[in-house]
Amino acid sequence: MVFFRFPFSETLWTTEQNSASQNVSFHSFDQSERIDFDGDIKEISLADFQNLNFFNSNLSGELIDFQEENQTEYQQKLENIIDFIKENQLSKLVISRRKLVSFDHFSVDLKQTFLNLCKSYPNAFVYFFIKDEQCWIGAFSEVLGKFNKKTSEFETMSLAGTLRVEESWTSKELEEQKPVTLFIKNILKNFASEVEESETYDHISGNIKHLRTDFKAKIEKVELENLIAELHPTPAVCGIPKDLCQDAIGNFESHPRKLYAGYIQVETLENIEYFVNLRCAEFFKNAALIYVGGGITADSSPEKEWRETELKSQAILKNLEIKK
Template identity: 90%
Template sequence: MVFFRFPFSETLWTTEQNFASQNVSFHSFDQSERIDFEGDLKEISFSDFQNLNFLSSNLSSELFDFQEENQVEYQQKLENVIHFIKENNLSKLVISRRKLVDFDGFSVDLNQTFLKLCQSYPNAFVYFFIKDDRCWIGAFSEVLGKFNKKTSEFETMSLAGTLPVEESWTSKELEEQKPVTLFIKNILKNFASEVNESETYDHISGNIKHLRTDFKAKIEKFDLENLIAELHPTPAVCGIPKDFCQKAIENFETHPRKFYAGYIQVETQETIQYFVNLRCAEFFKNAALIYVGGGITAESSPEKEWQETELKSQAILKNLEKKKN
């Protein structure tokens, strides 16, 4: 089963058991996995959702022998990544890690965790699913694409660069966002005769902020799948050039990203929306893995990048509703 809430909405949705339609699907970063939730979208009240009572202790899948990458190991890897970036003249390469939350002595109320994320991040797409021994929760703001079936208008955004809300932008973040914006603009030009681009502005997400530029263009519906295939993975979760950076990520990261940095497709009567799956965690009976990452450039500081991933992990960590066993 799956539950989700659209950005700037107070309505919770799930799917009805109607196998004629597949309106919600989760795609892994490398496109090797896909989880579909069949059925029409159905509104569910907050009280009905809370009565479902999902606890991590009731999950069947457990995590064993997990070795978490510590700060020294991660920073050493980033030193190698920065050397690789300079050697290959890359503008950016996105590297991720997994943070372990051990449920020793407590379990997590998954219902309340989902609801706390909804409250903490009103501008985010928030989801929670359990299927085939898999359980994931996420809350994030990045839209890969939104297609309006009536007007054929397609919207997307360039979202990159991360700082605590109170800090000022530096050249590092500004330079990190530029190639993302250019990448999206060049792809849209292949599908639309006119592309509208907004000014770059601050996008606030809880205790952190990003640089954001919005795009709008009219496209043909039959081009939609090809457009999404070209946009994913964006430089915000991968790097440029895309194929080269994906191979580099496989070499530098010792873990599979699974659904982290993949995307979620949600189809309604009016729209088809695609959300990038960031700020997310994979839950097990005895633990959770929080997936976080950052855009590494030639100017990156490994220590600051570690702190950035710690900051990003708080999106999930501070909203975990713990219960003593």
């Protein structure tokens, strides 16, 4: 079962298994896994959703022998990554970590956690699913793409750089966002004769903000899958150049990203939408793993990057509904 809410909406949706159509699918970062939810999309009332009961204690899978990467280990790894970035003259490489939340002495109300995220992040795509012993919850604002079936207009965004809302942008964040914007623009030019680009502006997401630039272009529907394949993974979740950075991620990260930094495809009557799966957590009977990451550049401070991932983890942590 899957439940989700679109950005800037209060309507909750699920899938109704009345057909073999696959209108909601989750794609892993490395494209090795795809989780489909069969059936047409249908609205579910808040009252009906609240009558459901989902607790982590009801899940069948357990997290066994997990060793969390501590601050010292993470910062030492980033020192090596910064050396790698300088040696290869990379503009950016995105590195992730997993934060452990143990449920030894309490349980989590998964349903209410989802609703808490909906309330905390009105401009985010928020989802919750349980299928084949997997349970994930996420809330994030980055759109990989949105295709209007009627007008053939495709929209996407460049989203990079992270600070607390009250802080001012530095050259590090500004330089981090530029290659993301250029990467997306160059790809769109291969699929459309004209590309519309907005000014760069602040995108607020709870207690943090990002730099954002929007793009619009008209494309042929038959090219949509090819375009998404070119865009994913974006520099915001991988780095530039894409192939080299993907290999580096595999070498430096000791864990599989699974669905983190992959994307979710949702098809409605009007649109086909693709959302980047960030600010998410994988839930087990006895624990949760919160996936967080950051864009590393030659000028990055390992200590500051650690603090940034801790800040990002609060998106899930502060919305967990605890039952003691």
